Amino acid sequence: MKGLTIDYATLLPALVPVAGLVLVLVADLVNPRLRQLPYAIAGVAALGAAVATVPGLALGGGSTRETFCLAGGTSTRGALPSVEGLPQRCLWQADALGSTLQLAAAVAAVVCIALAWPRTRRRRPDDSTREPVEAVLLLAALAGTVVVAASRDVGTWLVALELATLPVIALVALSGRRSAVAGATQLLVTSLVSFALLVLGVALWFAGTGSPFLTPDAALSSGGAFAAAPGTASVAISQASTPVVFPSVSGGVVALATVLIVAGVGFKLSLVPFHAWTPTAYAGSSVPVATFLATVSKVAALAALLVVLRAVAVLGTPAVLSIALLASLSMTLGNVMALRQDDVVRLLAWSTVAQAGWVVLPLVSISALGVGASATYLLTYVVATLVAFSVVAVTLRDRPGRGRSITDYDGLWQRSPWRAGALVLALTSLAGLPPGVIGLVGKITALRPVVAEGWVWLAVVAAVNAVLGVAVYLRWLRAVITERVPEAGPTAGGEDHAVAATTGRRPVVVAGLVLASAVLVVVSVQPDLLLRLLG
Amino acid sequence: MTTRDIVFVAVGAVTALSALLSVTTKHVVHAALWLLVSLGSLAGAYLVLGQELVGLVQLLVYVGAIVVLVLFALMLTRAPIGPHAEIDTPRWQRVAGAVLGGATTALLASLLLPLFAGATADLDRPSTTTPQIAQAIFGTWVWPFELLSVLLLVALVGAFAVSRIVLQRDGADRHDADHPDHPDHHDSHDDGDRTAATTAVTSEPGTGRVG
Amino acid sequence: MIHLSLPAALAALLAGLGVYGVLARRNAVLVLIGVELILNAANLLLVTAGSRPGAPLSAGPVITLFVITIAAAEITVALAIILVMFRRTGHIDLTAVPDLSDEPEPAGEGAP
Amino acid sequence: MSWIVRMIVVLPALAALIGLLARRRRAVAAGVAVSVSAYVAVLGLIQWVAPSRSADIDTIGGLPLGDLSVPLHLLSDRVSGLVSFVVALVVLGIQVFTVWYLRDDARYGQFAATVSLFATGMLLLVQSGDLVLMLVGWEIMGWCSWLLIGHDSERAAARRAAYKAFLVTRVADIGMVVGIVALSVRARSTDLMAVLTATGDGTLLTVGLVGVVIGVAGKSGLVPFHDWLPDAMEGPTPASALIHAATMVAAGTYVIARLFTLYAENDTARTLLAVLAAVTMVYAALLALAQTDLKRMLAYSTLSQIAIMLSALAAAPAELGPGAGISHLLGHAFFKALLFLGAGWLSVLAGGTAIVALRGRLRPTGALRWSMGIGLAALAGVPPLVGFFTKDTVIDAALEGATGGGGLRAWLVVVALFVTVVLTAAYCTRAWLLLDTPVAATGELPDTAPAVVAEEDVAVVTTADSADDAEVERVHAHGHATITLSAALVVSVLAALTVVGTLFLASLRGGVHVGLLSALLSLLLLAGGAYAVWFLSDRGRVDVAERIPGRVREPAVRGFGVDTAYVAVGRAVTTVARLVVALDRDVVDAYPRGTAVVARAAGRAGERGHRGVPSLSLLSLLVGVVLVAVLGVTAWR
Structure with missing residues (x-):
């Protein structure tokens, strides 16, 4: 089509995972009995995606890497009626923030794939499809996440968001346990209804703004611009030759569209009251999938949300009461419930709910500051959660069936100090205590826009929840650093050893843990790397 | 009030009525059939609005595929034929649903009606024709379109794998009955009529192993 | 000529019916029907908005087509999971309290 | 010159540190302690002889406290030179004596190091030109005394x-800290010069001076804080000598002397000081008369003597300056150190400090007998010993103050001083008679005691009421060690200093000023008191204190139950604290704990709502969406 330019290099972060998933399918077709190959391909693809996002990280200011642009090419540029200097419209637009989110998603996916690495190298039976399917679904969800972070039009946005969600539902169900099915069911119905409402929101957006783009100028067109000068202000894209005038619309439609989108994405972020699936699905799925749900999925959700909120930011809406309500509810309920969990995965699930509240907290100020703070907090949460889940996965890999309960971590400090150290760093980061400096930085960053906008009650709620959160994570930490109660008897120990001997292969899983911990340590030592997002 | 308006009102009334019936009927299968009617008449509404392609796709995909899938699913899950009191949630929840549904309608209507008040579409000179749509899909919108293909592929793979895993497990349970890992197997055999369901489904090799 | 407030009103009505349908049914498949109704309301809204004169890029119908396809993909996965749910629990009642008792990892990976 | 001043403070601290590190090696510890204190004594001598008058000797640099200036300067003048010389001299003597006295103590090293640290505190206080440094020295002494x-x-x-x-002392230190803070705030500086020259808020000045008086009352053992001092005799005798002679208890006098120009113009603080001093000197002297233990008697005499020093500061006219108080401080340092070390020596010989055990034990001991005699005479104020001059200087100053418009306050002091002169003479005579009269002469003793008290009997008697039980045990364990030459020399030198110490004071302005009339009067009183005791005790055959009715004497020995009062105060404070704790826990803390309970209950309720029912999650989802949508649309703009 005329004017549409495609820059494949820019698209690489999305293309690599897609190519990877096709490759997995082909490889499975050729030799279906290899157990590790799908994961190897998936890991390489995710790594490739991570590498491909790197050029986008250095983008400063407002510059972006973009492609699928409609007004590209000199011939059409002149023909474009320049309405208030509207920028060109691109279906892919990755700036530094978007690239960082993409990178985070890719790295988290790499860790998840490492955690899911099969236990044995034995060839799998003919009728098992688990490994390639898991790899394909993981890669597809990663691709969706990457795309959604860079999408600027409702079409791509919807498809990518669904691409990031649908495979995860299948992943949860894939382990086939009864609890997994329960989790998948709950996740499924929640996500279906949410998606339907999301589409409704998008339709409202389109109806309200007349533009299929999630861009600031589209948002502006709903409000003042068209109403003020209906004769001159018009949206005319290359093929619409006759200038047309949309009826001036009330901002209410855009408002409803925005809150519906927030609610529709909120389920993915596990915001209260869209959260109910979270503990069930986390507890039901395998640990790598739970990790994926807690990290990559959240990145996708926030990326999707930010695309919309950055568009409406120009409306100058100072604050959104709905988001404040969701944030405070999420923090409170998440922390209160997490306090009562003895299963670490459920604890992390509820902690996710609480942290989701923190993630959207700065968004009460729909501004560049709020958006940056929210992304910063999300990244700190993702990194810390990744480490915590990795530790759980390694512990479970060591001694299957033991590692889900907090008491299983008694005396971890003595058994494996490195793992315990990683866990301590992760939990303190989540709680916002030193030595998890990055968590503290994230919390302060998140609170800044709130305070700047004068939301005193919300800041108070957040502060109370920060304290509650400390209690949540200290429960687990206490187990880690306290003395271990002697084991029940020698027979149990012997069994442990036998089990450990049979399932001793875990170098890749440990590598995943090491990677995640390395990232956490780096951002803890050098918070600037994250804070740069704000600038 | 033009002719098209009158036609649309008629079609729309059918759509709304059948939609209402599909969410209130006590017959499980009837619900799916009423949905069929509703979606079909919605396709008619698209035609009235001058979007032939959308209407056709609606007929093909929704009526032809999705509703048929729903019907299949109802049968596979042994949906009872005839009125069934058990398909509805408790009364308080239905009341809540009615309130929320009413609120949704009211909210949307209160915003959309002013938005479209007086807006008309001149369908004799349609702004978007089918060739234009085709060009847009494969031109402007080629990127999401390609992604959509990936989504469909992944959905198929996922759906296949999910349904297959359980079949496998049921099969595995049957093969070595003393396997200690699957207490649920015994559970499902404990309550009588469900056992019949499980065996009925699993004994159809065609359903599960179809790829 | 057609007044666009008519399809808009129908969309609002369908959305409300869909919400009711989602909450009024305990059969998982019937809940899907409610979801489809909401989706169709959104579709109708998209088409309506897209048939306003001068709508750019044929966005209305195109996105509608996308949504229909997405819905198809969703329904595939959804039905697979509902089927699994039926197999594992013997019912597809969404109001039932599910059995969350944890079993050991299934045999698929490793053990025998 | 200023480095000398700094060294005087720093060296003992270093000695303490080294001594602590080398505490296992006795010889090293002793060597360091003695040599450093000797060196410091030399430095003190230099500072006294060739004083560098300087008020801004830097230490560690000022503290950056914004508005408040805290320069942390040292101040060097003739008074600080003289006092630090005497302190160093006494410390030297005590260190030498300790080497012999604690010859068998396994923890000699710690003791010597602590004495060095204690000296650091005193010297820092003496040299400091800054209230903060003064407080630091004050606190060091508090901790070291413990x-x-x-x-x-x-x-x-x-x-x-x-x-x-x-x-x-800690309780009293509250007053000290409040006083120092008040004075500093008033002057916007903690520098001594600034504090002395500051003008301004009179209330703040009064609060500051009264606070300092309370702090001084604690450390110097004025009524009602006096009771810790006799009990402090539980420490080894050199420690008692250190605390009583020139350091801790005298530090208060020095602090008030430094602030004298402020006190001279503040009647409230001075009156309080005068009343406390007058009451203490008479009361303590009376109790000293009744004591059954030599060390406790000396402790009460210290209380009385310290009160005499302070009374000089309370009553002396402004133009006379603090010289009288300082000079009595110095004189007292000599003879009290002498008396304590002599008592320690005697206790080693006799195996106890109870007077019963010590009766007549002085007679055969030659140099010790002379030294104790000189010491007691000086305490009583017999000319020409140093005690006579310094005490009469105080009396003279007080008289001058009384006649020069000091009013009731000064007269009270004067009367108290004359009464004290009589009582001091009395208890000194009693002590001398008891110690010196051969036991054979006490035939009237009801229990026909053996001529030489057997060691077992001594133990029995002394464990009952000897203050220094450890000494008894030491004697039991190691027998009567003969004194070393150096220790004996220390006692002799101190005795000599007691005789000629007056010469030291010549350099002090207002140091020695004896009025003829007052001197005659006090001599008469002295003689009268001594004669009365001699007469009543039947030439030393009977203990005068025996003539006091038992029901008076018993509580007098026990300090009239002040200790019980202390305990009661402690109990009351603890009760109040418990009350506060209960309030805190059950009322104030109820809110935080309430949140925890609420959180837990909410969690329990939430758990019931989250059992994975998909339908309910849909309900919450839709309720949330509609609510949020309504909120969003209505509250958007």
Whole structure:
């Protein structure tokens, strides 16, 4: 089509995972009995995606890497009626923030794939499809996440968001346990209804703004611009030759569209009251999938949300009461419930709910500051959660069936100090205590826009929840650093050893843990790397 | 009030009525059939609005595929034929649903009606024709379109794998009955009529192993 | 000529019916029907908005087509999971309290 | 010159540190302690002889406290030179004596190091030109006194005495800190010169001066804080000598002397000081008369003498300056050190400090007998010993103050002083008679005691009421060691200083000023008191104190139950604290704990709502969406 330019290099972060998933399918077709190959391909693809996002990280200011642009090419540029200097419209637009989110998603996916690495190298039976399917679904969800972070039009946005969600539902169900099915069911119905409402929101957006783009100028067109000068202000894209005038619309439609989108994405972020699936699905799925749900999925959700909120930011809406309500509810309920969990995965699930509240907290100020703070907090949460889940996965890999309960971590400090150290760093980061400096930085960053906008009650709620959160994570930490109660008897120990001997292969899983911990340590030592997002 | 308006009102009334019936009927299968009617008449509404392609796709995909899938699913899950009191949630929840549904309608209507008040579409000179749509899909919108293909592929793979895993497990349970890992197997055999369901489904090799 | 407030009103009505349908049914498949109704309301809204004169890029119908396809993909996965749910629990009642008792990892990976 | 001043402070601290590190090696510890204190004494001599008048000797640089200037300067003048010389001299003597006295103590190293640290505190206080440094020295002495008194920490009595000393002085230190803060705030500086020259808020000045008086009352053992001092005799005798002679208890006098120009113009603080001093000197002297233990008698005499010093500061006219108080401080340092070390020597010979055990033990001891005689005479104020001159200087100053418009306050002091002169003479005579009269002469003793008290009997008697039980045990364990030459020399030198010490004071302005009339009067009183005792005791055959009715004497020995009062105060404070704790826990803390309970309950309720029912999650989802949508649309703009 005329004017549409495609820059494949820019698209690489999305293309690599897609190519990877096709490759997995082909490889499975050729030799279906290899157990590790799908994961190897998936890991390489995710790594490739991570590498491909790197050029986008250095983008400063407002510059972006973009492609699928409609007004590209000199011939059409002149023909474009320049309405208030509207920028060109691109279906892919990755700036530094978007690239960082993409990178985070890719790295988290790499860790998840490492955690899911099969236990044995034995060839799998003919009728098992688990490994390639898991790899394909993981890669597809990663691709969706990457795309959604860079999408600027409702079409791509919807498809990518669904691409990031649908495979995860299948992943949860894939382990086939009864609890997994329960989790998948709950996740499924929640996500279906949410998606339907999301589409409704998008339709409202389109109806309200007349533009299929999630861009600031589209948002502006709903409000003042068209109403003020209906004769001159018009949206005319290359093929619409006759200038047309949309009826001036009330901002209410855009408002409803925005809150519906927030609610529709909120389920993915596990915001209260869209959260109910979270503990069930986390507890039901395998640990790598739970990790994926807690990290990559959240990145996708926030990326999707930010695309919309950055568009409406120009409306100058100072604050959104709905988001404040969701944030405070999420923090409170998440922390209160997490306090009562003895299963670490459920604890992390509820902690996710609480942290989701923190993630959207700065968004009460729909501004560049709020958006940056929210992304910063999300990244700190993702990194810390990744480490915590990795530790759980390694512990479970060591001694299957033991590692889900907090008491299983008694005396971890003595058994494996490195793992315990990683866990301590992760939990303190989540709680916002030193030595998890990055968590503290994230919390302060998140609170800044709130305070700047004068939301005193919300800041108070957040502060109370920060304290509650400390209690949540200290429960687990206490187990880690306290003395271990002697084991029940020698027979149990012997069994442990036998089990450990049979399932001793875990170098890749440990590598995943090491990677995640390395990232956490780096951002803890050098918070600037994250804070740069704000600038 | 033009002719098209009158036609649309008629079609729309059918759509709304059948939609209402599909969410209130006590017959499980009837619900799916009423949905069929509703979606079909919605396709008619698209035609009235001058979007032939959308209407056709609606007929093909929704009526032809999705509703048929729903019907299949109802049968596979042994949906009872005839009125069934058990398909509805408790009364308080239905009341809540009615309130929320009413609120949704009211909210949307209160915003959309002013938005479209007086807006008309001149369908004799349609702004978007089918060739234009085709060009847009494969031109402007080629990127999401390609992604959509990936989504469909992944959905198929996922759906296949999910349904297959359980079949496998049921099969595995049957093969070595003393396997200690699957207490649920015994559970499902404990309550009588469900056992019949499980065996009925699993004994159809065609359903599960179809790829 | 057609007044666009008519399809808009129908969309609002369908959305409300869909919400009711989602909450009024305990059969998982019937809940899907409610979801489809909401989706169709959104579709109708998209088409309506897209048939306003001068709508750019044929966005209305195109996105509608996308949504229909997405819905198809969703329904595939959804039905697979509902089927699994039926197999594992013997019912597809969404109001039932599910059995969350944890079993050991299934045999698929490793053990025998 | 200023480095000398700094060295005087720093060297003992270093000695303490080294001594602590080398505490296992006795010879090293002793060597360091003695040589450093000797060196410091030399430095003090230099500072006194060739004083560098300087008020801004930098230490560690000022503290950046914004509005408040805290330069942390040292101040050097003739007074600080003289006092630090005397302090260093006394410390030197005590260190030398300790080497012999604690010859068998396993923890000699710690003791010597603590004495060095204690000296650091005193010297810092003496040299400081800054209230903060003064407080630091003050606190160091407080902590070290706890260590020294509790040296024999295996004995419950020693531990109790240490805690008592610490707590009582600590309570009084509240006043000290408040006073210093008030003075500093008033002057916007903690520098002594600035504080002295500051003008301004009179209330703040009064608060500051009264606070300092209270602090001084604690450390110097004025009524009502006096009771810790006799109990402090539980410490080894050198520790007692150190605390009583020139350091801790005298530090208060020095502080008030430094602030004298401020006190001279503040009647409130001075009157309080005068009343406390007058009451203390008479009361303590009376109690000293009744004591059954030599060390406790000396302790009460210290209380009385310190009160005399302070009374000089309370009553002397402004133009006379603090010289009288300082000079009595110095004179007292000599003879009290002499008396304590002599008592320590005697106790080693006799195996106890109870007077019963010591009766007549002085007679055969030659140099010790002379030294004790000189010491007691000086205490009583017999000319030409130093005690006579310094005490009469105080009396003269007080008289001058009384006649020069000092009013009731000065007269009260004068009367108290004359009464004290009589009482001092009386208890000194009693002590001398008891110690010196051969036991054979006391035939009237009801229990026909053997000529030489057997060691077992001594133990029986002394464990009952000897203050220094550890000494008894030491004697039991190691027998009567013959004194070393150096230790004996220390006692002799101190005796000599007691005789000629007056010469030291010549350099002090207002140091020696004896009025003829007052001197005659006090001599008459002295002689009268001594004669009365001599007469009543039947030439030393009977203990005068025996003539006091038992029901008076018993409580007098026990300090009239002040200790019980202290305990009661402690109990009351603890009760109030418990009350506060209960309030805090059950009322204030109820809110935080309430949140925890609420959180837990909410969690329990939430758990019931989250059992994975998909339908309910849909309900919450849709309720949320509609609510949020309504909110969003209505509250958007």
